[in-house]
Amino acid sequence: MTGPSASFGFQDVEPRDKPRLVRGVFDRVARRYDLMNDLMSAGVHRLWKDATAARLNPQPGELIIDCAGGTGDMARRFSRMARAAQIRRGGDDARVLVVDYNAEMITAGREKGSEPEMAWAVGDAQALPLPDQVADAYVIAFGIRNVTDVAAAVAEARRVLKPGGRFLCLEFSRPVSGALQKAYDAFSFKVIPTLGEVVAGDRASYQYLVESIRRFPDQRRFAGMIEAAGFSRVTWTNFTGGVAALHQGWAT
Numbered sequence: 001m002t003g004p005s006a007s008f009g010f011q012d013v014e015p016r017d018k019p020r021l022v023r024g025v026f027d028r029v030a031r032r033y034d035l036m037n038d039l040m041s042a043g044v045h046r047l048w049k050d051a052t053a054a055r056l057n058p059q060p061g062e063l064i065i066d067c068a069g070g071t072g073d074m075a076r077r078f079s080r081m082a083r084a085a086q087i088r089r090g091g092d093d094a095r096v097l098v099v100d101y102n103a104e105m106i107t108a109g110r111e112k113g114s115e116p117e118m119a120w121a122v123g124d125a126q127a128l129p130l131p132d133q134v135a136d137a138y139v140i141a142f143g144i145r146n147v148t149d150v151a152a153a154v155a156e157a158r159r160v161l162k163p164g165g166r167f168l169c170l171e172f173s174r175p176v177s178g179a180l181q182k183a184y185d186a187f188s189f190k191v192i193p194t195l196g197e198v199v200a201g202d203r204a205s206y207q208y209l210v211e212s213i214r215r216f217p218d219q220r221r222f223a224g225m226i227e228a229a230g231f232s233r234v235t236w237t238n239f240t241g242g243v244a245a246l247h248q249g250w251a252t
Contacts, residue, residue: 006018006148006149007212007215008021008022008208008212009207009208009210009211009212009215010211010214010215015148015149018148019101019124019148022101022146023101023102025205025208025209026101026102026104026105026146027102027104028202028205029200029202029205029206030071030102030104030105030107030108031108032199032200033070033071033105033108034071034073035199035200036196036200036206036209037142039192039195039196039199039206040172040188040192040206040209040210041172041240041243041244042187044239044240044243045142045244047239048170048239048240048244048246049073049074049077049141049170050077051237051239051246052074052139052141052168052170052246053074053077053078053081055168055237055246055248056078056137056139056166056168057081058078058079058081058082058085058094058096058137059082059085059091059094059136060082060085060086060089060090060091060092060093060094061091061092061093061094062082062094062095062136062137063094063095063097063134063135063136063137064078064082064094064095064096064097064135064136064137064138064139065097065099065128065130065135065137065138065139065157065160066078066096066097066098066099066139066140066141067099067100067125067128067138067139067140067143067153067157068099068100068101068125068140068141068142068143068144068146068147069098069099069100069109069141069143070098070100070105070108070109070142070143071105071108071109071112072098072109072110072112072114072118072120074139074141075096075098075115075118076115076118078094078096078117078139079094079096079115079116079117079118080115082094082096082117083115083116083117093116093117094117095117095119096115096117096118096119097118097119097120097121097130098118098119098120098121099121099122099123099125099128099129100122100123100143101122101123101124101125102122103122106120106121106122125140125143125144125147125153125156125157126147126148126149126152126153126156127156128156128159128160130160131160132159132160133159133160133161133162133163133165134160134162135160135161135162135165136161136162136165136166137161137165137166137167137168138157138160138161138165138166138167138168139168139169139170140153140157140168140169140170140171141169141170141171142170142171142172143171144169144171144216145171145172145212145213145215145216146212150216150217150222150225151225151228151229154167154225154226154229154231155229155230157229158229158230158231158251161251162251163251163252164250164251165250165251166248166249166250166251167226167231167247167248167249167250167251168246168247168248169222169226169246169247169248170244170245170246171216171222171244171245171247172213172216172243172244173216173218173219173222173238173242173243173244173245174218174219174242174245175241175242175243176238176241176242177241177242180241180242180243184243188210188213189210192206192209192210193206193207193210219236219238219242219245219247222236222245222247223235223236223247226247226249227249230251230252231249231250231251231252232249232250232252233248233249233250234247234248234249235247235248235249236248
């Protein structure tokens with residue numbers, strides 16, 4: 001291979017090939033996406049997502065981009081929270097746009113039902129179908145490690161956010177203790193692919209997803225990428241000892 005490469009699990013592939021390969025994974029797992037996250041986090045991802053939604057604190061009248069939004073479980077949280085705030089104090093309806101590269105994921109999400117605030121679009125995190133400085137908040141949960149160019153996706157988030165807009169990224173990360181890392185590695189590499197094979201009949205997709213976590217930058221490196229894209233006050237919060245981390249920044 002000549003020139004820059006992209007990671008597909010532990011493989012290095014041509015950047016032009018990664019979107020097709022990732023799309024194949026999510027075509028296969030779309031109907032079992034929530035099950036996939038349950039397997040990979042032992043069900044704790046639901047608490048992490050609740051904490052992310054609480055940190056976002058959706059408000060009436062806001063446009064929130066749920067990028068790589070999959071089946072819409074985050075968008076539903078945002079919609080309900082914004083509506084509750086609207087009931088308390090009035091204001092315009094919030095709008096929550098779910099954008100995902102994979103049409104099968106969007107279809108699966110629509111079949112689960114929408115909230116009134118939600119809209120759906122097939123789109124690329126590296127080239128969002130939106131004008132500059134239009135969104136109040138951008139959230140990407142368990143999706144950014146699957147894009148071809150992570151830095152480009154973060155820069156695109158900055159492009160579509162208004163000055164002062166909030167960027168939140170929830171992603172699997174690095175456990176902060178060696179003992180937890182060893183235990184998580186054993187669970188990830190020995191248990192998750194086997195569960196994927198038994199439960200979903202798809203070992204390869206779950207093997208990729210485990211490997212993709214290990215190739216993603218750790219908390220500090222990813223924070224540096226967010227700052228390099230033009231965000232200020234960049235912080236991260238570790239969940240479950242760093243098994244996942246929530247990064248946050250503000251568009252300047």
